[in-house]
Amino acid sequence: GDTDKKELYDPEKGTAQARKDAGTFLQNRIRQCETISALMDRPPLIVAPFDAELFGHWWFEGPQFLDALFREFHSTEHQLAQVTPGEYLHVWPHSQVTRPAFSSWGDKGYGQVWLDGSNDWIYRHTHKMVERMAELVDRFPDEKGLKLRTLNQAARELLLSQASDWPFIIKTGTTVLYAERRVKNHISNFNRIYESLCRNTVKTEWLTKLEKRNNIFKDIDYRAFRRREPGISA
Structure with missing residues (x-):
């Protein structure tokens, strides 16, 4: 906290607290489901979305908490099951539809941190990239070899350009030059x-270097950007 009185970090105490918190979290979810079940015509679904960087970055014992939670889940007697929203909807396809209001964890709870006069220039480029990526899928629907590698790398560069960290950093004024350089590099x-694909002039050496430098999403499939008819989901 915001205090000058800091105690030395004790990893054993931290681990013990994480395990205790995991048990408390699970017991609270069990009680929550027991209460809600009496009011519903189907098993309740609890969705727990977390910002992944919280586990290990802002909360050092976060990974230990998750480990303890899943171990506790499988060693404790209860009626809960681990499912994805898609799996739940497969069993209960007719469910109430709601549309949450647009909100964020950013300043004032809206999107002004990521869409501001300092960073709004990013989006005309990323929107155009999405259009072009869909165009590439239409033109090259089932490629192999070098073209497949090239198309997959295009998808990586698009996703990297869309990282919300870049406009956030630019708005908050921390490492602005770095964020701007990263965005511009991925766009370029x-x-x-x-x-290169349009002209059929892909250079293998350049592509290989780029793949090594920006190698996130190893198993990415560029076809994920295929255009879909309205009302048809993936």
Whole structure:
């Protein structure tokens, strides 16, 4: 906390507290389901979305908490099951539809941190990249070899350009030059790939270096950007 009185970090105490918190979390969810079940015509579904970077970054014992939670889940007698929202809807397809209001954890609870006069220039580029990525899928629907690698790298560059960290950093004024450079590099890489594919002039050496440098999403499939008819889900 915001105090000058800091105690030395004790990893054993931290681990013990994480395990205790995991048990408390599970017991509270069990009681919550027992209460809600009496009011519903189907098993209740609890969705627990978390920002992944909380586990291990802002909360050092976060990974230990998750480990303890799942171990506790499987060693405790209860009626809960671990499912994805999709699996739940497969069993209970007719459910009430709601539309949450647009909100965020950012300043004032809206989107002004990520869409501001300092960073709004990003989006005209990323929107165009999405259009071009869909165009590439239409033109090259089932590629293999070098073209497949090139198209997959285009998808990586697009996703990297869309990382919310870049506009956030630019708005908050921390490492602005770094964030701007990253966005511009990914945009430039994508555009070069797009033009190379259109001209059939992909350079293997350049592509290989780019794959090694920006190698996130190893198993990405560029076809994920295929256009879909309205009302049809993936």
